[in-house]
Amino acid sequence: MAIVIQPYREEHETAVQDFNRRLQSSSGDPNLVFSQSAIPRWLPPASGNSVWNEFYVAVDASSAEKPRACGAYALKQEQIFVRGKGTQRIACYHHPVSEGVVDRSFASVGMLLARDALTRQPLLYALGMGGMDRPIAKMLKALGFSLTPIPFYFRVVNAAKFLREMQALRDKPWCATLMNIAAATGTGWLTIKSAQAIARLRSQSRNSASDFSVEKIVVEEIGEFSGWADELWNQAKDAVSFATARDANTLRLLYPPNFTSNIASTRRLRISRKSSAESSAKSSAIGWAVIGVRRKDPKFGAMRVGSIVDCWAMPENAALVVRAATEALEKDGVDLIVSNQSNHLWGSAMEKTGFLKGPSTFIFAASRKLTELLQPSENPPTFHITRADGDGLPVNF
Amino acid sequence: MSASTFDEVRSIASDILGLPVARLTADSSPETVESWDSVQHLNLVLALEEKFGLQLSPEEIEQMKTLGATATLIETKLQSTPR
Numbered sequence: 001m002a003i004v005i006q007p008y009r010e011e012h013e014t015a016v017q018d019f020n021r022r023l024q025s026s027s028g029d030p031n032l033v034f035s036q037s038a039i040p041r042w043l044p045p046a047s048g049n050s051v052w053n054e055f056y057v058a059v060d061a062s063s064a065e066k067p068r069a070c071g072a073y074a075l076k077q078e079q080i081f082v083r084g085k086g087t088q089r090i091a092c093y094h095h096p097v098s099e100g101v102v103d104r105s106f107a108s109v110g111m112l113l114a115r116d117a118l119t120r121q122p123l124l125y126a127l128g129m130g131g132m133d134r135p136i137a138k139m140l141k142a143l144g145f146s147l148t149p150i151p152f153y154f155r156v157v158n159a160a161k162f163l164r165e166m167q168a169l170r171d172k173p174w175c176a177t178l179m180n181i182a183a184a185t186g187t188g189w190l191t192i193k194s195a196q197a198i199a200r201l202r203s204q205s206r207n208s209a210s211d212f213s214v215e216k217i218v219v220e221e222i223g224e225f226s227g228w229a230d231e232l233w234n235q236a237k238d239a240v241s242f243a244t245a246r247d248a249n250t251l252r253l254l255y256p257p258n259f260t261s262n263i264a265s266t267r268r269l270r271i272s273r274k275s276s277a278e279s280s281a282k283s284s285a286i287g288w289a290v291i292g293v294r295r296k297d298p299k300f301g302a303m304r305v306g307s308i309v310d311c312w313a314m315p316e317n318a319a320l321v322v323r324a325a326t327e328a329l330e331k332d333g334v335d336l337i338v339s340n341q342s343n344h345l346w347g348s349a350m351e352k353t354g355f356l357k358g359p360s361t362f363i364f365a366a367s368r369k370l371t372e373l374l375q376p377s378e379n380p381p382t383f384h385i386t387r388a389d390g391d392g393l394p395v396n397f
Numbered sequence: 398m399s400a401s402t403f404d405e406v407r408s409i410a411s412d413i414l415g416l417p418v419a420r421l422t423a424d425s426s427p428e429t430v431e432s433w434d435s436v437q438h439l440n441l442v443l444a445l446e447e448k449f450g451l452q453l454s455p456e457e458i459e460q461m462k463t464l465g466a467t468a469t470l471i472e473t474k475l476q477s478t479p480r
Contacts, residue, residue: 003459100435104427108458110435111442115455138436142443 008055019069026102034072091121094391122369127390131361152360158335165301216274225251243384266292287313287321306334310388318349342385403468423465
């Protein structure tokens with residue numbers, strides 16, 4: 001066997017289709033596949049783009065008949081802002097798939113993929129992975145990556161439905177019975193609403209009352225991001241120690257107008273302060289949010305699950321943006337709202353809006369070189385990482 | 398492959414794979430050892446690189462099909478690497 005990792009080209013597509021068939025038939029997992037197209041559907045490379053995806057494929061070149069694909073991965077090339085160090089180019093390592101998952105004779109492919117990615121871009125990160133105990137997280141840790149969970153927040157909108165549908169909590173018969181009783185009698189509703197109210201009050205007591213005063217805001221759904229988003233990006237980036245670029249040009253690529261997917265429905269919200277003296281067109285934006293309703297997931301049962309996917313604002317306006325996004329999702333009729341926020345100020349904004357913090361399996365893994373770049377004094381609570389980072393929208397919806 | 402190199406490789410593999418040394422032979426491989434998955438394969442490569450002070454290329458890592466082949470590879474590398 002002579003494995004060569006090379007850029008994924010059209011000539012590899014048949015080999016990748018065969019690879020996908022082998023993975024699916026051996027694992028029974030329909031999601032264990034790599035892109036059948038050499039050209040990424042989301043963020044294809046294009047001249048002048050600030051963010052794009054590149055695909056790589058591991059080919060067993062010793063195969064006598066035709067090249068045999070035995071692994072593949074994607075790199076999302078993007079720009080980051082690091083406070084005090086300016087803008088840098090890094091890459092997100094995502095969708096690694098190895099034949100080693102179904103055939104032990106390919107056990108080395110997983111590490112070859114990761115090492116190849118590190119060679120191509122030493123400033124590398126991965127995001128998500130499903131928890132610290134997953135093979136990909138363990139492998140990256142062994143390769144010297146530092147791993148940190150990104151806090152998870154949730155807000156229950158429909159408590160009775162939440163209690164009935166949260167399959168993840170209903171594994172044990174006694175728990176399911178208790179939750180059915182709680183849902184039927186209203187005690188569950190009371191418990192959840194009380195917990196959310198307590199979280200909100202505790203958060204507000206830690207912060208000045210004035211920064212969450214009820215004020216009139218204007219929320220507009222926009223087709224695409226424009227110059228005002230550049231102003232916000234430039235104003236607020238120094239308030240975080242690390243963020244992937246969220247200038248207007250990048251946001252247009254990440255959240256294109258008319259972005260349609262069979263798995264995503266998202267909305268872009270521009271939030272500004274209402275001023276009687278100005279029309280909404282003239283009012284200055286204080287932040288933005290990207291929200292959406294997640295695809296059906298067995299662990300959420302029949303619930304409609306909304307997500308605050310991404311957001312940006314000056315820290316003092318974070319709570320207003322979260323509130324606006326939350327209200328928009330509630331108007332959409334969601335039963336539960338979820339979000340991942342690394343930044344402690346955004347976490348505080350979530351709690352002010354009645355979100356509760358839950359256990360997170362959304363892991364940020366930074367390569368040694370990236371960890372060095374982010375050192376010495378910075379740490380994840382001052383980063384700005386959301387669900388939209390990493391492999392982003394298509395996967396997380 | 399010399400017995401001493403094989404013994405050292407086997408000892409490292411025993412630690413990583415969580416198996417008694419006696420259970421590992423020159424023919425032991427990811428296909429015959431349950432705990433030898435892709436993560437442990439990486440850990441084995443990293444441990445060997447550290448122990449013997451060498452760097453294994455992707456082509457060399459592919460040669461690590463069995464413990465015996467791994468020991469042979471390490472020995473060849475040690476002989477060809479100036480000390």
